[in-house]
Amino acid sequence: MNSFQLLNGLTFAALLFVVASGFTLVFGLLRIVNLSHGALYLLGGYIGYSTATMTGSFGLGMLAAMLGVAAVGLVLDQGLLRFVRGQELRQVLLSLGVALVLNDVALVIWGGDSFTVPTPELLFGAVPVLDTFYPKYRLFVLGMGVLVFVLLWLLLNHTRLGALIRAGVDDPEMVEASGVNIRRVFVLTFLLGCALAGLGGVMGGAFLALYPSADAEILVFSLAVVVIGGRGSLVGAAIGAVMVGLLNTMGQVWFPELAYFVIFGPMAALLAFRPLGLLGRAV
Amino acid sequence: MNRGVLWLLALLAAAVMPLLLSSYHVDLATRILIFAVLAMSIDVLAGFVGRTSLCHGAIFGVATYVVIWVMAKAGLPAVPAFLSGVVAATLVAALFGLLAVRTSGVYFLLLTVALGMVVWGICLRWTGVTGGENGLRGQDMRPALLLARENFYWLVLAVAALAAWAMQRFVNSPFGLSLRGIRDSESRMRALGYNVPLHLFIGFAVSGFFAGVAGALYAFFNEYVSPSSVAMGQSVAGLLMAIVGGIGTLFGSFIGAAAIILLENTVSWYTDRWQAVLGLVFILTMIFAPEGILGTVRRLAAPKGRAR
Numbered sequence: 001m002n003s004f005q006l007l008n009g010l011t012f013a014a015l016l017f018v019v020a021s022g023f024t025l026v027f028g029l030l031r032i033v034n035l036s037h038g039a040l041y042l043l044g045g046y047i048g049y050s051t052a053t054m055t056g057s058f059g060l061g062m063l064a065a066m067l068g069v070a071a072v073g074l075v076l077d078q079g080l081l082r083f084v085r086g087q088e089l090r091q092v093l094l095s096l097g098v099a100l101v102l103n104d105v106a107l108v109i110w111g112g113d114s115f116t117v118p119t120p121e122l123l124f125g126a127v128p129v130l131d132t133f134y135p136k137y138r139l140f141v142l143g144m145g146v147l148v149f150v151l152l153w154l155l156l157n158h159t160r161l162g163a164l165i166r167a168g169v170d171d172p173e174m175v176e177a178s179g180v181n182i183r184r185v186f187v188l189t190f191l192l193g194c195a196l197a198g199l200g201g202v203m204g205g206a207f208l209a210l211y212p213s214a215d216a217e218i219l220v221f222s223l224a225v226v227v228i229g230g231r232g233s234l235v236g237a238a239i240g241a242v243m244v245g246l247l248n249t250m251g252q253v254w255f256p257e258l259a260y261f262v263i264f265g266p267m268a269a270l271l272a273f274r275p276l277g278l279l280g281r282a283v
Numbered sequence: 284m285n286r287g288v289l290w291l292l293a294l295l296a297a298a299v300m301p302l303l304l305s306s307y308h309v310d311l312a313t314r315i316l317i318f319a320v321l322a323m324s325i326d327v328l329a330g331f332v333g334r335t336s337l338c339h340g341a342i343f344g345v346a347t348y349v350v351i352w353v354m355a356k357a358g359l360p361a362v363p364a365f366l367s368g369v370v371a372a373t374l375v376a377a378l379f380g381l382l383a384v385r386t387s388g389v390y391f392l393l394l395t396v397a398l399g400m401v402v403w404g405i406c407l408r409w410t411g412v413t414g415g416e417n418g419l420r421g422q423d424m425r426p427a428l429l430l431a432r433e434n435f436y437w438l439v440l441a442v443a444a445l446a447a448w449a450m451q452r453f454v455n456s457p458f459g460l461s462l463r464g465i466r467d468s469e470s471r472m473r474a475l476g477y478n479v480p481l482h483l484f485i486g487f488a489v490s491g492f493f494a495g496v497a498g499a500l501y502a503f504f505n506e507y508v509s510p511s512s513v514a515m516g517q518s519v520a521g522l523l524m525a526i527v528g529g530i531g532t533l534f535g536s537f538i539g540a541a542a543i544i545l546l547e548n549t550v551s552w553y554t555d556r557w558q559a560v561l562g563l564v565f566i567l568t569m570i571f572a573p574e575g576i577l578g579t580v581r582r583l584a585a586p587k588g589r590a591r
Contacts, residue, residue, distance in 0.1 A: 031389075033389050033392070033393060035396075080566060080570070083570045084569060084570060088388060088389050089335055089388070089389070089392070090569045090573055092389060092392055093335075093522070093526070093565060093569050094565070094566055094569040094570070096519060096562075096565060097561075097562040097563065097564070097565025097566035097569065098562065098566060099562070100519070100558050100559065100561055100562030100565065101558075101559045101562035101563060101566070102562075103558060103562075104556055104558040104559035104562065105559065107558075108556070216400070216514075216515060220396065220397060220400040223393050223396060223397050224397060226393075227390070227393055227394070227397070256408070258405060258408070258409065261401060261404075261405065264397055264398070264400075264401045267397065268382045268394075268397075268398075271382060271385060271386065271390075271394060275385050275386050275390065276390075
């Protein structure tokens with residue numbers, strides 16, 4: 001594997017981290033496996049694409065995608081998931097239904113063509129990195145991945161909200177008993193998770209393209225990341241994302257026809273020995 | 284009335300149906316029966332082992348792929364093709380089972396989603412064998428005797444009835460009862476000395492075997508297979524049929540499959556938005572009727588005070 005491919009793996013890992021960190025936060029705190037996370041990613045990508053095309057601003061596209069997807073998330077949480085609170089399996093299956101609906105709605109609005117979010121001129125072209133030339137935009141994605149990791153880490157470890165989220169992951173009843181409105185923390189976390197999916201959609205939409213089945217692909221990669229990293233663990237998601245990103249690149253280079261296998265083989269092996277993932281903890 | 288008599292009557296009614304229906308509706312009924320078998324195979328796991336699988340569509344599709352490949356590319360006759368499809372599906376299920384038995388609840392579901400996607404990814408990318416996005420097309424796959432759609436319907440009905448009977452026997456056997464024990468309390472069963480992973484593995488493989496039977500039948504029905512046959516949509520549809528029928532009722536799958544396929548058929552007359560409708564059905568079922576049709580009927584029919 002040369003350094004160009006290595007960078008490809010790392011930038012893909014950065015994207016995966018952004019998407020999967022939202023997934024793992026929601027999974028860890030709310031115990032919701034949100035199978036519509038991929039659909040939210042795609043929706044975010046489409047919203048970002050439309051906004052960026054209309055306004056010519058990539059930044060506005062990212063903002064619109066995060067807000068738009070968070071708004072959808074609010075409806076999803078308050079309008080649907082509230083009816084099945086506390087029932088893991090019903091939540092999962094409900095979110096699966098939501099994924100189907102969202103996907104079809106997106107198909108109606110944006111059609112079946114594949115789109116690429118226009119990148120800002122600033123990020124055109126390539127710069128020399130190591131012993132190769134690498135596209136600036138992909139380096140930007142890499143930077144965004146690191147930035148999101150740092151921000152989330154600061155949020156979780158150095159703010160009151162973060163402390164509440166961490167406490168909620170361990171024992172929601174106890175947090176509630178100490179006078180905190182844990183429901184509000186839950187909603188905020190859910191919205192944050194959705195916004196991260198939307199952000200990922202714009203970031204990924206600019207170099208992976210957006211098309212009707214892109215949601216399932218990114219969802220499965222996120223699942224792999226979360227399963228490897230362990231539920232609710234930010235560092236786990238980062239490790240998982242790097243592993244999956246690199247494995248995926250290696251797979252595409254060495255066994256293009258069986259690329260999926262290269263990711264899921266190790267994942268399955270890991271599950272066999274640590275069913276809760278690398279950094280997952282039993283509850 | 285005696286249960287057995289009831290089912291015999293239903294079987295009889297199903298058997299005379301093609302004499303009264305148009306050929307289009309016979310095809311529809313055939314499809315319902317095939318998918319009912321798939322839904323039942325999912326219900327065996329979901330209802331009696333407490334493991335909700337989202338990869339049975341992929342196992343089903345593996346059988347379809349193998350049958351068509353064996354007939355179209357390897358040139359074998361129908362019966363060996365059918366058998367190899369079922370065997371392949373069972374082997375895939377066994378492989379998945381090895382991995383999946385270590386997990387439960389949501390983790391099981393996630394793992395099966397991932398495993399199903401692996402199958403989908405392989406079918407999509409391994410173009411040399413699977414034809415990639417174009418899929419595989421079989422020609423004149425059915426033996427002469429089964430060319431008439433009524434005859435094929437009766438064959439499918441016979442297989443479906445047999446499969447339903449076998450699955451019913453399976454879940455009510457001592458082995459099936461220990462599976463239910465695992466569903467209710469894994470730790471207790473382990474403490475009693477049961478080999479829980481082995482039970483789960485066998486349960487998964489048996490369930491995959493029946494999904495394979497359905498998939499192999501589907502190959503002869505459709506004579507075409509593409510990655511969408513192994514995609515998550517297929518697993519989702521099968522699971523939804525099992526849920527709409529009523530998880531843990533087994534025969535409810537026939538009702539669920541009929542409800543979903545007839546709905547799909549009706550909706551398709553008016554709109555292309557079947558995916559959205561399917562999603563809505565999923566959402567509404569989860570919110571209002573998680574027990575499904577037969578489950579709700581049973582609950583209402585049960586004597587007061589001892590519901591369930």
